[in-house]
Amino acid sequence: MLRVTPAVLAELVRSTAVEVLSSRGLDTGVLPAAVTVERPRNPEHGDYATNLALQIGKRLSVSPRELAGWLAEALAADPSVAGVDVAGPGFLNLRLAADAQGAIVGTVLAAGREYGRADKYAGTTINLEFVSANPTGPIHLGGTRWAAVGDALGRVLAAQGATVVREYYFNDAGAQIDRFVRSLIAAAKGEPAPEDGYAGGYITDIAAEVLRREPSALSLPEQERHETFRSIGVNLMFDEIKQSLKDFGTEFDVYFHEDSLHRSGAVTKAVETLKETGRLYESEGAWWLRSTEFGDDKDRVVIKSDGSTAYIAGDIAYYQDKRARGADLCIYMLGADHHGYIARLKAAAAAFGYEPDSVEVLIGQLVNLVSDGKPVRMSKRAGTVITLEDLVDAVGVDAARYSLIRYSVDSSVDIDLDLLRKHTNENPVFYVQYAHARVSGVLKNAQALGIELGEAADADFALLTTEREGALIRTLGDYPAVLATAAELREPHRVARYLEELAGSFHKYYDDKEGKVLPKGDAEVSQRAVPQLHLYRAVRQVLVNGLELLGVSAPERM
Template identity: 75%
Template sequence: MTPDALADLVRSAAVEVLDARGLEHAALPAAVTIERPRNPEHGDYATNLALQVAKKVGLKPRDFADALAERLAATDGITAAEVAGPGFLNLRLAADAQGEQVRRVLAAGAAYGRGDLLAGRKINLEFVSANPTGPIHLGGTRWAAVGDALGRILSAQGGEVTREYYFNDAGAQIDRFVRSLIAAAKGEPAPEDGYAGGYITDIAAEVLRQEPSALSLDEAERHEAFRKIGVELMFTEIKQSLHDFGTDFDVFFHEDSLHASGEVEKAVQYLKDNDKLYLEDGAWWLRTSGYGDDKDRVVIKNDGNPAYIAGDIAYLQDKLKRGFDLCLYMLGADHHGYIARLKAAAAAMGDDPDLVEVLIGQMVNLVSDGKPVRMSKRAGTVITMEDLVEAVGVDAARYELTRYSVDSTLDIDLDLLRKHTNDNPVYYVQYAHARLCSLSRNAADLGIKSDPDADLGLLTHQREGELIRTIGEFPTVLKRAAELREPHRVARYLEGLAAAYHKFYDVARVLPQGDEEATPLTHARLTLCDAARQVFANGLALLGVSAPERM
């Protein structure tokens, strides 16, 4: 019996109780909350439905809970229903009813945990979008891991997800990048406001290899040659780094295309024509203050040139024209103001501001030997994706970046992530999967296989029940992670699953030893282990982390 199935049983029992008393049941929630008590002695599951609803329907919580307990105790699969405190209801399930959860996992396989929460939703997920002026720094690396995992989770809930990278190939930063390349090609120091590091020298040399006469061109042509070749080289490298990190995109959208095609001008004109902008001090402004911004924002400056937000408006309009009904932006810690600006832009174009969601990620720091790591081997100034991957590998980097809420600043302990011990979270989870795979191989050597038709009612040990119930939580965890846009919930769940499995393994011998014969309990436990292995594989896949069979 799954937690969702149990929730349906509790709700049905509540409807029966209220109907028997001639009471309306409109106050009942559509979905009853079922939780696992922290203390196993209180039962397998618990609900506070009576406390939540009783007063609304004119009953005392304890009386409502007693009536629910009486009906549920008579239900197949429930061995006990007990009322605690002012009206909490604690439930215990029969072992065979719990065992059905194991069969569901094996029947669903790689699809176990998936749902339809976002079925029919067309979602644009924009993340990383680092400026093509240097390698991806740690902030962008965090978004590469979290954004990719979020895309997988949203897809697993039925969403039609397009992963998009906004290529900022217009503006002052590109000019500074180009001037830095030209200076490096000439053997001169980087401009005061430019970019430094070995990568600039490498790209400048490659520009000259591809265009040997670049430095002899007149100023405008020289600038264009270094811009065209240099930006493309940098962006090609960024895309390769992301791919090597396990993060790929469906769309690479060029900011410059919005200006070249006139879409920025069209979007601004639309807003003017519909009185969504106002003129003040020679500039055109958008009323972003109505959406939480600290002030209104200039869209067209008093010199007639578009401000950066003009491109953002045209870009959002393009997304909505492409049919997306949810636009998720994953931005850095210094982009809080974009929340109000983008929502104001959506409203100004006549769309629902809630079509726009902005997730803000905090900074990432590296620590080694108890001290901050500040210098990159290649970039010279900031730590890059390549630095982190070189230090700990892709799996450890992705997992560590994903296992924390993006709302918090993250300090990554490189020494911890290099350890092959249970202190290292990714090792702890991957080792559980590898241990299960080893168990399966050993069983095969003994001629024993897991069996979906095994008598799972034999799994009566407390640790067996805890493992089954933890397995059963996976679909709910995925749904919640999608709802809240929080992939870290999946990582933390997997760590809890690993703990439940290791505790089970320590007390429940699975395979026979010596001349012992396999028993029905052997097959039941092996089947449970097979289900646990499947959930580990599914969860790690959603995080973009490998599930090794040997470690």
């Protein structure tokens, strides 16, 4: 049976073009390596469309519309093609034969969980660093967004063959840790937080736990007291952050401590290497990275005039460490206030002799919570900062993850808590999960009725001829391309939006009489029921595949 997925159709158009051009003595070298075949916006124009004739006509000194006519005549002879029309200046609109199009269902079911997956990044190790919040408090909304999006991106890249190392960088060196420790000590003494310190119930809780473990901590000499609160308090905060992320469905392969770079001498070694290669120069008593040579707007201080290291020194050593551990590509997912890091991190890569493009920096914009039409600004536990736990407590893990992933990180987003609590089609995660529950219900009832489906390869998909069936099947066929694009552009929100499109196509089919599959009463099982039920199975499979990449469950009942 022919199985005409969009990729197969694109290759059919290209191979047909090779034959047509060759038969007319025209140069086949003008053909692109991959022909673009897309779904037209207006379904009345056909199942798929291509602008190939427009792309190459002028280069062949042939009218694009005339070339399109030649291609249309040749394509129409293929048994998988029901018809081809030439439109406008040279577009080709194609309609597929029902059995060829319907066999996409068989392709989905044969591949199962692997449907949509590919090996584009096979052999590539990607270090994906995300969240990396300072260990001075619970994860705020910005970090929560990265926890969802970063985890989904890692899954999407792995689905395209990459070896993904998910990494969390603990900023446990520097002034913010000192402020955190001073805040703990103040809370332990029952004093207000320092002016530049941290407040909130979590500080009081951690301080109390430090005293429970070390009852004499406050009576220790100052330096020893500071170190006691630091070692215990920071570890307690680490443990809480890790648990929060795990409960959110986000886990990491590596938890890397910034402090280890300094203690191990990695920072000093990296700095000396750059001095030796001339990538660092001395000026005004400080050492500077020649980052302007690599696109930065100014050179960056690495060693200050007082001999202390600037923050970028750790970044340089950290990048080198990632490469030494086998990373081919380092992706950093940073907050909205980190635009300046893009050029300096690429400069650090280039300074060590690596391609600047071995560094990618994704910048995430702000997240706001809205309830009753008003911004939600106060956390019950963390004071003024809304946390991951606040969002999960309000709407649950599935809704929290899905709502954060479904938007491009380039844009700020308002999360409507009231909407996410609704069990209606207005709620996007409910809309998608409900489609899966509906499919599962029908298949369960079919099984209860004793309907034997047999192998999908033996089903007569030529019976699936209705408009809604065609739309649903073509949407299933789009999934591999959506997943490939999501990986290439680092945009997992494309998977969420696709799932909403698939759910919408399915709901329309289910609600329409043509989507009614099971017999009523003593009625006989229709001839169309078996291929229809296989179509239901394929929809369920793709919904499961896509939701898995988002880290969202696929419930069988709602």
